[in-house]
Amino acid sequence: MTSAQRLAGLMVAQALALSSAPLMVFIGGLIGAQLHPDPSFSTLPIAAMIIGMASAVWPASRLAGRYGRRPVFVGAMLVGVVSSLLAAFVVYQFSFWGFTASAWLFGCVGAVIQQFRFLAMSFVPQDQQASAASKLLLAGLASAFIGPELSSLAEYFPALGFAAAFVGLSLCMLLAGVVLLFVVPVKTSVNTAIKEAEPRSWPELFRQPDLILAMSAAAVAYVVMSFVMTATPLSMTTLSGHDVGDAKWIIQSHIVAMFLPSLFTGRLVGYFGIHRVMLVGLLLFVCSLCIGAYDESLLHYLGSLILLGVGWNFLFVTGTALLAQCYQSGDAAKVQGMNDMLVFGTQAIGSLGSGAILLMFGWQALLLIAATGLVWLALVMSWNYHLRHNN
Template structure:
């Protein structure tokens, strides 16, 4: 997890120096998301063929490729290599996203999905500090024509350590059904209400978060003139806010239901717009990015926990692939357009453009609340 926040902080700042046009400064970050989107289906299929563990090691290999390409991008001033680094990190992230489904499979009981996700996503708290700190520690570690070459070297060491820790993972045994051909098609799965609510909750969470977060470092550094330290701390605070609620979100799902927790996430996203539109001082960026992280956590965690209800165990890989392709495909569009939107229309218009996303999140929350009421009445 630490590699992505490191790339978010470092790649856009490095890209400003070496990109042919400043509007392309967020392209490496967008390529992370595009790599995740394009790699989601192959990652799921390869994990089905190779297993979670061997597939996981393949993902770590792409993370190391990212670090290697990023190092040479910084030392040679190559924007193409920086874009390649972002895309490689995205593919690695596509494999990493499959780990959350492995966590759900490890517990088996749907009642434990929320707590399992809380533990899993809680790892992001470490990445919130570690990733940006790696970017700053390595900024001038290696003498080169541009900064941050050492950041990629340090990150490669963290990736290798993660691969060693992953060797302790033991794949859970899944009860596969033999008559797969007799089951519903993928089209029937993705058209089901359970899949649509789960996928769109996760999609809205990522589109809104990525669109605003991708533009934040550039707005703070290039538009408002804040220091690298201030920018780093805001990004760190945002990532902490993304994962700290995981300590409670699993319990809250069981306590109030996914629909109401999604509604809280929608309110947090509305708060992002209110605070962000109120001004562009440091406190406004802090407040908006913290609420952005909280909203993402509740909406994404609920979407992930709701997804297994849409498929049978033997259908999990194709359903998970379709879900992640939807989520990260739309996120790729948001990331890719963030830099262009910011430099052409400004921070205020960018936030106003997010208003329909917030309204959609509210509407989806209401739909899920009604679904949960209907289910409870049927059980009675």
């Protein structure tokens, strides 16, 4: 099987397996409200999914380094099948805490799915790694449509209600596992390329300015995006008086803006270089916050969220591509694990804290707090630029 075929298979598997996240975002709060008498608990299952991902990224990378990617990836899909069927059962039985536990398992599976991009980059030469990473992100666009569409199964099986959506999700996970059996090489491990390479210590690794920049770019991309995106529907409907329908299509536009640029992000990186495209991503984030702060009209929300999505894509793709240049075979597992733990840990903090900050301090203050992340990234980029040009 050629590298292009393996990459295409990974895209299919990611589109199927990652559909759990948009499905949970779409109906997780609705189910939570149905299953728990206190409305303040309604979004707890979604929070549990994010926490599950943040808590599992480090073990997932270490397991992949120890046992190889193939058994870990396929095993995760089997866990996804079980957690999907568990979710269907507990929803049918009206068990809120059972549903929360299954959501946590979805997050753990999601942590393994995030490792797909590193395998995709291993299929291609270094100058094509950004393109490979961006193609994997493009699969997220399909997931954004597959996930919510699964909820429509409730209309065809009214006796099951939303439980039918999770039965459908179990089939997606099963199909993803079958695809991975064919596309992931049998002997693929995180640490296989150069067996002789000795793992380096953390102080030695962090002497690389590009490693700090790569992790900072990906982490800032996720925390700022999640922080603003999570608060947007609440700000639009509660504080700005817009309709729920308006908030829905603006969030959908934002999701499209997150993944659609993957069609050309890799080529931009190949032409202009990682650091220049990363700078453009940072500037798009700055423009997004400025537009959002200027006014709270429908048009300003739309412009702000679209730029937020495109900026996220540029920063996450360039951060991932730069990270791949900062480790050898012996340190791959721990560097990838540390990166994802930082990225998705900050995402969890951003998602969980945004609603409370919005209601306590308002939309303008929330955007100002988000800007602190951009200041940090700007400082790291300036420091990195200074070191690269002086050396």
